[in-house]
Every structure is written in structure tokens, then in C-alpha cells.
Amino acid sequence: MESTAVSEQELASVAIVDYGLGNLRSVTRGLExxxxxxxxxxxxxxxxxxxxxxxxxxxxxxxxxxxxxxxREDLLAVADRGQPLFGICLGMQMLLTTSEEAETAGDAxxxxxxxxxxxxxxxxxxxxxxxxxxxxxxxxRDHPLVEGIDGEHAYFVHSYYxxxxxxxxxxxxxxxxxxxxxxxxxxxxNVFGTQFHPEKSGETGLQILRNFVEICADAE
Amino acid sequence: MLTKRxxxxxxxxxxxxxxxxxxxxxxxxxxxxxxxxVEMAHAYNEAGADEFVFLDITASADGRETMLxxxxxxxxxxxxxxxxxxxxxxxxxxxxxLRAGADKVSITTGALERxxxxxxxxxxxxxxxxxxxxxxxxxxxxxxxxxxxxxxxxCWFECTxxxxxxxxxxxxxEWAKEAExxxxxxxxxxxxxxxxxxxxxxxxxxxxxxxxxxxxxxxSSGCGGPEDMYEVFTDAGADxxxxxxxxxxxxxxxxxxxxxxxxxxxxxxx
Numbered sequence: 169m170e171s172t173a174v175s176e177q178e179l180a181s182v183a184i185v186d187y188g189l190g191n192l193r194s195v196t197r198g199l200e201x202x203x204x205x206x207x208x209x210x211x212x213x214x215x216x217x218x219x220x221x222x223x224x225x226x227x228x229x230x231x232x233x234x235x236x237x238x239x240r241e242d243l244l245a246v247a248d249r250g251q252p253l254f255g256i257c258l259g260m261q262m263l264l265t266t267s268e269e270a271e272t273a274g275d276a277x278x279x280x281x282x283x284x285x286x287x288x289x290x291x292x293x294x295x296x297x298x299x300x301x302x303x304x305x306x307x308x309r310d311h312p313l314v315e316g317i318d319g320e321h322a323y324f325v326h327s328y329y330x331x332x333x334x335x336x337x338x339x340x341x342x343x344x345x346x347x348x349x350x351x352x353x354x355x356x357x358n359v360f361g362t363q364f365h366p367e368k369s370g371e372t373g374l375q376i377l378r379n380f381v382e383i384c385a386d387a388e
Numbered sequence: 389m390l391t392k393r394x395x396x397x398x399x400x401x402x403x404x405x406x407x408x409x410x411x412x413x414x415x416x417x418x419x420x421x422x423x424x425x426v427e428m429a430h431a432y433n434e435a436g437a438d439e440f441v442f443l444d445i446t447a448s449a450d451g452r453e454t455m456l457x458x459x460x461x462x463x464x465x466x467x468x469x470x471x472x473x474x475x476x477x478x479x480x481x482x483x484x485x486l487r488a489g490a491d492k493v494s495i496t497t498g499a500l501e502r503x504x505x506x507x508x509x510x511x512x513x514x515x516x517x518x519x520x521x522x523x524x525x526x527x528x529x530x531x532x533x534x535x536x537x538x539x540x541x542x543c544w545f546e547c548t549x550x551x552x553x554x555x556x557x558x559x560x561x562e563w564a565k566e567a568e569x570x571x572x573x574x575x576x577x578x579x580x581x582x583x584x585x586x587x588x589x590x591x592x593x594x595x596x597x598x599x600x601x602x603x604x605x606x607x608s609s610g611c612g613g614p615e616d617m618y619e620v621f622t623d624a625g626a627d628x629x630x631x632x633x634x635x636x637x638x639x640x641x642x643x644x645x646x647x648x649x650x651x652x653x654x655x656x657x658x
Contacts, residue, residue: 193489197464227514298516298573300604301627302391302438302657321391321657323469325516325573343389368469368491370433 179203180384183218185243185259186210187236195224195256198367202377204384212242220384221246223361225258229267229288229328232258233278240281247283252383253359254313260352260361261288261330269328283359284352286332291344297327299344303364305372311339311353312386313360315379320372322350322364329363358387391655392621393438393628394642395606396635399445400425400455400474408454411445412584412633422636429462432635435642437468438657441494441576441606441630444474445551451475456488463489471519471576477501482509486517494519494576497549500556500563503570510571519606520567521576523548524560524593534561534600536592545593552580560593561600568601575605576630582610584633589616594624606630613640614648621654 182204184192196206199222207214215221223243225232236243246253255263262280267288270278291297302321307314317340329348332338339360340351353360366373366380403409403421410422422428429440440462444455452475459472472485473494485493499505499520509518524545532544545560564575577597579590587610594607604627607620611631620626634640646656 191486191489191491193487194463194467194491198467201467226516296602296604296627298604299390300516300574301393304389324390367467370468373467 177203178205180219180381181205181207181217182220182222182381182384183214184208184222184224185215185236185239187232187239192224194367195222198374198377199381202374202381204381210239212239212245215242215246215251216249218251218384219387220252220254220380223253223255223259223262225256225262226325227258229258229261229269229280230278232262233270233280236262243281244283247281247354247359250356250358250387252380252387253283254380255361256367257326257363257365260363261328263352263359263361264288264330264332267328284330284332284337284354284361285334286330286337288328288330290328292346295345298325299327300325302369303342303344303350305340305342305350306347307340308338309336311351311357311360312383313353313362313376313379314339314351315382316375317372317379322362322366322369322372324350324364326363330361389655391438391657392617392626392649393606394436394617394645394656395439395441395628395630396428396432396437396642397441397443397608397630397632398425398428399443399632400451400458401445402451402454406450406454408458410636412636425458426461428636429466432642433466433468436646436657437642439469439471439628440466441471441473443494444472446474456484459485459488459490473519473521477505479505479508479512482513482517486513492517492519492574494521496521496523499567500547500549500558503566506567506570506572510573515571515573518572519574519576520564520572521578522560522563522597523552523578523580524590525552525555525580526590526593531557533559534596536596538592543592545596548580552583561596564597564601568603572603574603575601577605577607579609585610586612586634588612589620589624589626589629591619591624594620594626598625604628614645617645618649618652618654621649
């Protein structure tokens, strides 16, 4: 796959959800490199108009969920319409139902989007936390997001990991003292997320972003 | 399995024409021109670097502007994590640096002078992007808090400021624990004694910090070759090894370093 050739064609349009969190520069450039035209937006009309939507995120679950709360119904509508919805890092964790992180912050009532039922749990005591650095992806089942990927390394930074209620939601796993889901997807296949940062994972990450752009192009 | 990270460090200064340039030094002094930072970042990315550390060593307003533009150029084209340090003292400095495309900021003097900066930065942007850097110096007196045996002598490690020019009396191990409890997501351990010597990392220093905290530790200063990386991973427990001159001057490539480690069962990203 020639990334330069792809990027000149603008295969699909992607809306990155701007809910006031962090640095969106790298994910924007990565998606552009992968062939997308990118809009950073909080306007639900733009989510609808785009071929696919990215829910980015760094930081804490509770803040993330609260910041994104005004857009909750619009994000659920994206999933409902069958549009591709790609959560990255905290954005992936927000696709699930709850997080131990919100509970330790004294507020168990904060719920995620519940598009992939499950909970986010903290790595065990005694492990170095955050899990920070390059770790290997073991693909557990087919999904267009992992086309051409298996055994490569991706860049992780996180202290909690997703545990979907339904094991079949796990697309790839990674080993950090225990095997945890590093890519998850819903049953319909249009809602998915990576715990790692594809925009920081070198060529492997770009391949995943190209796969995402293809998914968006096919969904048109 | 989580791999050990190999990180080239790029010290950026301004050349006589005000353009960004990479310099490499010994004991934080005697700097030698090494190359163009953006070109070097591209080359190291191709060679398999796991991350970059960029340090603005100009400590001037012009230097800072130039540094941010270097970071922008690198971040737009190189898709691996970037840590940027040098002269960061306020939440606004952190914000500006992250906005230019850095994933993490490295803070030394700014945090020693006002430790609350760590809490404020972690709260605003997340612990994962706050790297606390120490420039440690060995001291063989009884003024420290944590002593280790170095060649039969009792030694402690002092945090210094301003690139090693000023002592603080603060024990590195205590400071590392405090930085972690305030929300630092990673610790970056430099040694004034080992810097540029190529005699190996300061193992007692790195080990003392690794044993005291549970956040990831980047070992820095003194790397003379792949065997020094091996030693700091196995004997000190570091999570990442940083090097400048061995890579900049082409003595060892990142590939060579990684295959040396791989042959000795150190997990690396090949």
C-alpha cells in the first residue's frame, strides 16, 4: 500500500469529535496521511455528513464522559445509523459501559456510551502503571480494521483496560502480565476502538488508519 | 510483552544564523554541531527509534519559538511519540508545547522550583504527558536521605538545576517519589557525572529511582553502546534507554542496538 498515492485521492471524509480534550494534531495528520479529509468538530450535523467518526481521547474516564455528554445522543445516533465510529484510547474505553476509574473518583453513576457492553478495569497492584510503550498485537478474530495486521507492535499509554461482557467483542489482545483486549468491536462491526494510539504507532498505526479510511469509504 | 524503548535524544540549539541545529556535548558542556533536527528525526524514525526526546538547550524566547516549529514539522510527519523539554515552567508552556504536537513534556527546573506545576499539568492534560526529568549528581557526604554503596563508598544523588550548574540539596530518590505522587507519568533520569562519557549509565542512580517508584523510568547519560543499554535494563530495571552521541555520530545504529538486545532476550520492537 502506497500511503502517498492514497492520500492524494481523499478516499473518505472523517469527523474527529472535538469535546475539549487534548492534542488532535497527530490523529488529524495520521488520518490525512491515510487518505481521509478531516474535520475536527463538535457539530452533530458534521458527524452525520462524514463517512466515519473518530472519538479521540486522553485522560480520565469521568472527565471524558462528562465532557462528551452533550454529544451523547448524537454519538449513539452515529452508531445506530451504521456509520463507522472509531474510539481511540480513552475514546475506546468510553464505548463501554462503566469504568473502575469513575468509581475510585467517587462517582459510579458515570456511564459510557454502552455501545460495547463491558467495564474498564485497572491493572493490578504491583505492575508498572501506566502501561506505557510499544507492545504486541495478537489478532483474535477478523475485522477490517486489522487487515494486514498481526504480531506488530503498537504504542500504548493507559492505566485501565477494557473488558467487554461478550468475549467475541475482542478483536485483538496484548500481553502485559495478563492478556487484555487491545482492539474491540461491536457485533454489527461498525463501532470499534483501539486501546493504543494508531497515530503514534509508526507504520503499523498508519496501516490501521488506512484500514479505517477504507471502512469509511466502503460505508458510503 | 512490553518492549524496552530505545530513544534518541536530540538537543536543539540555534546556530549562528538563528536556525535550529542539533548539538551534542560532554558533561552538559563542550557542545559540538551534529545536524538538522528535522532531518535527524526522519532518519531515526526510519531506523526504528521508539520515541524521540527533543530538548531546547537555548533557554531563550527565540529558541523556544524555533523549537515549537521543529516540533510541528516533526509531529506532522513522524508518527511516533515525541517528548519535548527545556525551559517549561508554566501550564501555558505545557499547553503550547503539546499543541505544537508533542505527546509529553519534560520538566526539570520548573518543577523543582514550583512542584505544584506537576499537579497542575497532570490535572489539565493527564499524567501520561508529564515527564519529570532530574539532572542528578553523586555526592559522597552525609547530607542526603537515601544512600547507596558505590565502589565501597556511601553515595547519594542530588537534584541539580540549570543543566547541573546549581545544586539544590534535594535527594533524587525523595524527589522522584514526590513527583510520582504529584502526578508525573514518567521519570527521566540524567546523570551529570556520566553525561557524554560513554562509560555507561549511572546504574546505582537509575536503580535507586526504579526501586523507589512504579512509574516508567527513562535512563539517560553515559551510553557508550548497546552493552550499556543491556546493563541499564537488566541491572537497574529501566524501561527505556536514551542516547545521543552514539547514534548522532554513527558509532552504533538503532538497528544494531536493538538486534544486540534481541539476541540477549531483551524485548524490543524490531
